[in-house]
Amino acid sequence: MGFPVCRLPRRGGRLARTRGAIVATALMIGTACSPAAKEAESPVDTASNSPSQTRQEPATPVYGFRVVNRFPHDPTAFTQGLVFADGNFYEGTGLEGKSRVRRVALESGAVLGERRLPDEFFGEGIAVIDERLVQLTWKAGAGFVYDRHQLELRSRFRYSGEGWGLTTDGRQLIMSDGTDQLRFLDPNTFEEKGRLSVYDRTGQVDQLNELEYVAGEVFANVWPTDRIARISPQTGEVVGWIDLTGLLTPEERTGSEDVLNGIAYDEITGRLFVTGKLWANLYEITLTSP
Ligand SMILES: [Ca+2]
Secondary structure: OOOHHHHOOOOOOHHHHHOOEOOOOOOOOOOOOOHHHOOOOOOOOHHHHOHHHHOOOOOOOEEEEEEEEEEEOOOOOOEEEEEEEOOEEEEEEOOOOOOEEEEEEOOOOOEEEEEEOOOOOOEEEEEEEOOEEEEEEOOOOEEEEEEOOOOOEEEEEEOOOOOOOEEEOOOOEEEEOOOOEEEEEOOOOOOEEEEEEOEEOOEEOOOEEEEEEEOOEEEEEEOOOOEEEEEOOOOOEEEEEEEOOOOOOHHHOOOOEOOEEEEEEEOOOOEEEEEEOOOOEEEEEEEEOO
């Protein structure tokens, strides 16, 4: 068995995915993220968790967090995909009849533009690559390709299994499907070029959800937990965990919020943002050392 998250029940369908609503968070990672030293660097001090060192440690390191900024987030947005690009967020939301892809202002949370999915589709992860925005859907096996600026639908594609999270390293798309697998897709043909099993020192780590490529690692929300896995895209090994327990303060909890889901990385400044489904805030955070 894997990490404790692996023993949780699998995502149980629409009801399980629609519970709750509140706060979002944006993370800005890192002990190494002083404003003057952020550019294109890992958000944390990766020297402390190089593969050679982590192999000698008794457990996968667990990072904490510190909230740097708090921004408004649409509490009706069932966040399934989050990207920072062009100075704004791109967000994909879920639920049949409520799924959207939208561009959202960082500071105000204002919706600057959006496109609805047909009611039968449950939107999932998104990624921005070149001039395109790509969106998965949960169980329909259907992917959508939009013009990133106008959010106009340009084409569709098919894939097997479920669609959960999506990100890109700039060369290929990286996709999760609710299992422990990460798929690597050609960004033009959407053909699968490879896949990895994700594991930590206690076993496989499944229910990988929203993804973000961050300074050479793949960050993954693990449904339905407060943890983010930091995954090596070369090996599938979880090289670190981020524990976001307590991100929502008691005052921010309304009882209607759903789980933590949504990671975005500003690769120019090194800011890391996180939020959740139906959360009223989005947080910029930095990571603290284990
Ligand atoms: Ca993301």
